Amino acid sequence: MPRSYDDSQSPHTSGVVRTAWSRARRAARWHRPYTAALLLLDAFAAFCASLVATATFDQASSGLIRGENQFWFLTVAFVLLPLGWAACLWANGAYDRRHLGLGAEEFKRVIRAAVGVAATVSFLAFSTKTDLSRLSVAVALGAALLLILLLRRLARMVLHARRRSGVATHRMILLGTLPEALEVYTAVTRNRDAGLVPVGISVTEGLAATRGLKTPVPVYDARDVPALVQRLEADTIAVCGSVGAEAGELRRLAWQLEGTGVDLLVAPQLTDIAGPRVHIRPIEGLPLLHVEEPTLSGVAWLAKNLLDRVAAAMGLLALAPVFLAVAFGVRVSDPGPVFFRQPRVGVAGRTFRVWKFRTMYVDAEDRLAALQEHNEGDGLLFKIRKDPRVFPFGEFLRKTSLDELPQLVNVLWGEMSLVGPRPLPADNGDFLGDVRRRLLVRPGITGLWQVSGRSDLSWEEAVRLDLYYVDNWSLTYDLAILWRTVGVVLARKGAY
Numbered sequence: 001m002p003r004s005y006d007d008s009q010s011p012h013t014s015g016v017v018r019t020a021w022s023r024a025r026r027a028a029r030w031h032r033p034y035t036a037a038l039l040l041l042d043a044f045a046a047f048c049a050s051l052v053a054t055a056t057f058d059q060a061s062s063g064l065i066r067g068e069n070q071f072w073f074l075t076v077a078f079v080l081l082p083l084g085w086a087a088c089l090w091a092n093g094a095y096d097r098r099h100l101g102l103g104a105e106e107f108k109r110v111i112r113a114a115v116g117v118a119a120t121v122s123f124l125a126f127s128t129k130t131d132l133s134r135l136s137v138a139v140a141l142g143a144a145l146l147l148i149l150l151l152r153r154l155a156r157m158v159l160h161a162r163r164r165s166g167v168a169t170h171r172m173i174l175l176g177t178l179p180e181a182l183e184v185y186t187a188v189t190r191n192r193d194a195g196l197v198p199v200g201i202s203v204t205e206g207l208a209a210t211r212g213l214k215t216p217v218p219v220y221d222a223r224d225v226p227a228l229v230q231r232l233e234a235d236t237i238a239v240c241g242s243v244g245a246e247a248g249e250l251r252r253l254a255w256q257l258e259g260t261g262v263d264l265l266v267a268p269q270l271t272d273i274a275g276p277r278v279h280i281r282p283i284e285g286l287p288l289l290h291v292e293e294p295t296l297s298g299v300a301w302l303a304k305n306l307l308d309r310v311a312a313a314m315g316l317l318a319l320a321p322v323f324l325a326v327a328f329g330v331r332v333s334d335p336g337p338v339f340f341r342q343p344r345v346g347v348a349g350r351t352f353r354v355w356k357f358r359t360m361y362v363d364a365e366d367r368l369a370a371l372q373e374h375n376e377g378d379g380l381l382f383k384i385r386k387d388p389r390v391f392p393f394g395e396f397l398r399k400t401s402l403d404e405l406p407q408l409v410n411v412l413w414g415e416m417s418l419v420g421p422r423p424l425p426a427d428n429g430d431f432l433g434d435v436r437r438r439l440l441v442r443p444g445i446t447g448l449w450q451v452s453g454r455s456d457l458s459w460e461e462a463v464r465l466d467l468y469y470v471d472n473w474s475l476t477y478d479l480a481i482l483w484r485t486v487g488v489v490l491a492r493k494g495a496y
Contacts, residue, residue: 028235028263030168030195031097038100038155042089045147046082053077053140059133077140084120085144088113101159102194104476107149114145160193169195170263171233175202175222175253176240178210184240184267185216199232226256238265277472294471296440304475308418312411319405326357326402333393336362339406343426347442351426352415355406359394360387401489407445419478420444421466438466441473451484 054061054077061073089095094109118141125132162168172188174181181201188196202222203210210219220228225237237257239250250266257264268289281288295301327338340358343351367389390398397403410416416423423443448465449457457465469477 028170031100034100034155034159034168035095035097038095038152039086041151041155042094042148043082043086045151046085046144047078049140049142049144049147050077050081052143053136056139057133057136059136062131062133062136081140085113085117085148088116088120089148092116101156101163102191104480106152106156110148110152111145114141114148117141117144159195163195164192166197169197170236171199172196172236172238172265173200173202173225173228173232173234174198174217174238174240175225176204178203178206178213178215178219180241182215184238187267188238189216196236196238198238199234200228202228225253226260226262229257229260229262234262236263236265238267240267294440295473296470300475304417304478305414307475308411309414311418312408315405315408316412319408322402323405326397326405329393330358330397333391334358334361340403344423344443345426345439346415346423347439349439352410354416354423355409357394357397357403357406359391359397359403360389361391364389404445411445415442417442417444418446419469419481420447421469422447422449422462434467435463437470438463440470446481446485448481451481451488 061070061077089110092109092113093099094106094113096109099105099109121132121137121141124130159168174184176184178201181203185198185201188194188198198217200217201215201219202225203219204222207219207221213219222228228234229237237253239253254264277292277294278289281290330338337358340356340360341353342356344354346352371384371387371389394403407416411418420441420443421438424438448469449462452465453461
């Protein structure tokens with residue numbers, strides 16, 4: 001367990017009150033140039049939006065021009081408005097390093113800032129009785145919001161590329177028992193875009209038992225955590241589970257880290273539960289984590305079902321010419337049925353027959369037994385990267401995911417959803433254990449596994465992603481997965 005160290009050997013004495021002006025700089029400094037770049041990009045986006053509005057509408061300067069002098073109008077449109085955007089974004093925490101680089105919170109704060117800018121402009125125009133061009137203001141604000149979101153998305157892509165090359169990351173020490181630390185290690189290293197790089201494990205108990213064990217990072221004794229931070233040049237400590245048996249150890253560890261610029265994170269044993277379901281409820285100084293049940297009913301669930309049916313109906317009508325072209329290609333490639341029908345397991349364990357364009361020769365099932373020894377998949381799925389049963393046009397359909405389009409029929413009939421867990425064959429097991437939880441929702445045409453690697457994923461990872469979706473579903477999450485699906489399909493990643 002972490003022990004206090006000799007305060008005389010360190011300028012950072014535990015429990016000493018410090019002012020905000022004497023705090024040490026954060027050890028992780030990647031966010032400083034990144035935040036400065038975002039600030040410039042946001043101001044540039046607002047400037048360009050004002051330029052678009054003034055170039056589009058002749059009345060854009062109404063209420064702000066004095067005779068022939070356009071100085072006040074130009075100042076407001078191209079100086080004060082960009083500065084106002086930057087101020088509102090800052091006030092809404094859109095530059096907070098905790099929300100940069102990952103997740104949707106950054107973009108939510110940008111949208112809240114846009115509401116603040118619109119409210120401020122409206123209030124100033126009303127209080128000064130300035131007759132502004134409403135259409136010009138709407139275009140300027142709307143264009144600025146879209147440009148800011150787009151530029152921040154591009155900036156995030158650049159940041160992710162740098163993190164994948166080992167730059168702009170957090171060097172993290174995992175503090176806890178070895179099993180707890182390894183579980184957190186697996187979670188934080190799944191996505192390199194998060195920028196969390198564990199560099200060591202500081203075990204609070206059982207150090208002798210770790211001798212000779214093969215671990216992904218070195219294991220140390222948690223005798224002097226601040227000294228270990230300096231030794232490994234770490235900037236983040238993640239507490240995995242409980243720090244130790246004694247009460248108040250986490251608080252004393254936080255005191256020890258004061259003034260060092262090191263971030264302290266606490267990783268409770270709530271893996272694969274998204275933030276919106278977790279709330280902190282402090283009671284008499286004790287921070288309790290309240291975990292809400294998954295949202296599998298109510299207005300949002302009804303909206304999801306309605307969106308599925310409407311989108312499926314519109315999609316079938318719009319894609320009718322594509323269906324005809326693909327059907328013709330399948331019949332020319334191999335005489336036989338155009339569609340492939342197979343029993344799949346749906347919500348509550350009910351079976352249904354899935355619709356897909358046929359991509360294999362008609363004797364594919366007869367040749368399956370001879371290919372079992374070449375199976376590259378695991379779990380309940382049979383996969384071969386170069387399956388000889390797939391005809392050439394069928395391989396094209398798989399890579400472009402066009403073979404999945406007929407599942408819109410299943411969506412229209414309420415057997416599937418646009419987004420959900422993958423529909424598994426009905427004859428491959430009885431879905432024991434955690435896998436049964438997938439049956440709480442309808443299977444989807446696309447889902448987390450499709451946008452996270454598709455056929456390149458192991459069975460265990462695919463199940464984890466499906467269960468994560470079931471536990472953390474939301475309409476916003478569905479829209480995000482649909483958006484990511486477009487990029488995955490265009491890249492043809494993991495499709496075979």
